[in-house]
Amino acid sequence: MAKSSGLGDNYYVAQYDLSGDIGSLGSISGGNEPLDVTAINASAHERVGGIRDGTIEFTTFINTAVGQEHAALSPLPTTDVIVSYFRGATLGDAAASMVAKQANYDIERGDDGSITASVEALANAYGLQWGVQLTAGKRTDTAATDGTSVDLGTGSLAFGLVAFLHVFSFSGTSVTVKIQESSDNGAGDAWADVTGGGFTAATGATSQRIATSLTQTVERYIRCVTTGTFSSAVFSVNAVRNDTLTAF
DSSP states (O other): OOOOOSTTOEEEETTEEOGGGEEEEEEEEEEEEEEEOOOTTOSSOOEEEEEEEEEEEEEEEOOOSTTSHHHHHTTOOSSOEEEEEESSSSTTOEEEEEEEEEOOOEEEEOTTSOEEEEEEEEEOSSOOEEEEESSSSSEEESSOEEOOOEEOSSSOBSSOEEEEEEEEEEEEEEEEEEEEEESSTTSSSOOEEEEEEEOOOBSSSEEEEEEOOTTOOBOSEEEEEEEEEEEEEEEEEEEEEOSSOOOO
């Protein structure tokens, strides 16, 4: 992925696509909180990685239409929500997701008549995780579909995979979204389901996070496939192949 602007980005909260209501993203941050372990015999600071965290701050325009930002954010849910920032809308582009608590919904009305809301999403239990888009932004399947693969750029890694799903709309009985892998893009190594890489079957708009074993091998090429009985499923997937052993 080459250098780019921030044009054409997307932001999802649970089953809502709020991309058209967000004016700016103030901060997308995460990582391990450093712990100072400097001993008295050291001449410089020594630090080790501590607890993982993550924050996404954004400003929205007020939109009270059905299924838009006010309906999504004004309830200030006390339960976890899955939030995802998709950098662009091309297959394989970067994406950041996390399980979060919505901390606020602060309305601001300017003297020029403008009205906006400031919102902060704080990571809960897992921290912010950067991955790759296995759908080009939102994808619409009208029947069981094998998606196009993404090349992760290195050989197999043995630290597992985490993935995030947003289902925005659905018609039918159920749809199962799952991730498959191959070492050579299916040329000689046939595509196979990633163990633990299938989301729970969806029967409506929803969001989910899944994680495989953290010592599981995940191959170089991965893709997103759907199965089930349905006439329309609009969804997005962010997949994170862990580069190192990660404990949650």
